């Protein structure tokens with residue numbers, strides 16, 4: 001992963017500068033929250049993917065702007081991502097994000113919801129600067145799909161999906177679309193031919209699916225590594241692949257008991273959601289920890305990574321036909337997702 005890692009390090013300054021510039025343009029009321037939320041970011045995977053596809057496909061027809069560059073376009077998807085996390089941490093009642101106090105705990109729920117909205121609006125405004133309707137359409141779709149994925153996840157909370165597709169549709173919406181859009185924006189900014197834009201978007205969608213599936217596997221890693229409590233998805237009643245695998249391993253009576261407790265959520269944050277109201281039994285903290293340990297001991301996180309691999313294989317197919325260093329880096333991005341440890 002040498003080339004990809006080097007590119008990430010090399011681009012951090014350009015991405016950070018673009019984020020700083022757009023933060024300055026935000027209303028002062030949301031600037032502090034935005035800066036805090038941006039600082040909790042990791043490798044800036046989404047902007048990095050935009051930049052990689054841009055560099056791979058750059059043509060004479062590339063989109064230009066007198067004052068803005070592809071860095072300014074690349075951070076729009078990061079702004080959307082960060083906005084979605086501001087909202088998500090409220091929805092999930094999360095206390096930690098990447099080992100730091102979650103923004104809504106630090107600044108309050110209402111300011112954070114509105115700061116998220118301001119980031120979405122500013123992202124749109126920045127992309128509109130490029131005066132390209134294809135770009136606007138791509139990012140609007142990303143927002144719609146992300147919001148829809150999250151709503152569908154809420155509708156599935158405490159429920160067991162009827163089939164794998166139901167859950168996969170949720171993660172396609174909540175995670176994969178923004179990653180797909182990051183890749184597509186890079187290709188469109190580069191002025192690439194339609195078939196290459198399609199390759200970027202299909203690569204991104206599959207990489208994004210794998211990203212979230214690996215995330216679901218990592219959810220059972222220790223808190224010191226992931227910067228949030230281990231087994232959070234189980235606590236939040238998300239029937240992710242490792243949880244679903246565990247359910248499949250149970251006897252009929254164990255399964256009935258699990259489902260009853262899984263449905264019964266005492267956490268007040270879920271009040272008002274479309275969740276079946278069942279009286280009685282729910283998981284004790286001890287039980288949650290025991291189940292999480294059983295999931296780990298049975299190797300379900302590792303099996304979940306095997307599911308992710310099918311998407312990574314698909315992503316790789318969309319790199320065929322390209323060559324050079326940027327293609328190598330994109331191929332290494334696949335390895336990075338595969339081996340991601342936190």
Ligand code: FPP
Pocket residue numbers: 080083084085087088089091092094116120142143146147150174175228232
């Ligand atoms: C993290 O998932 C959350 C997301 C990937 C998407 C959140 C989307 C919304 C709140 C909808 C609003 C949409 C926009 C664009 C503002 P997770 O909770 O499984 O992961 P985590 O453990 O990192 O929180």
Ligand code: MG
Pocket residue numbers: 088089092094
């Ligand atoms: Mg969450």
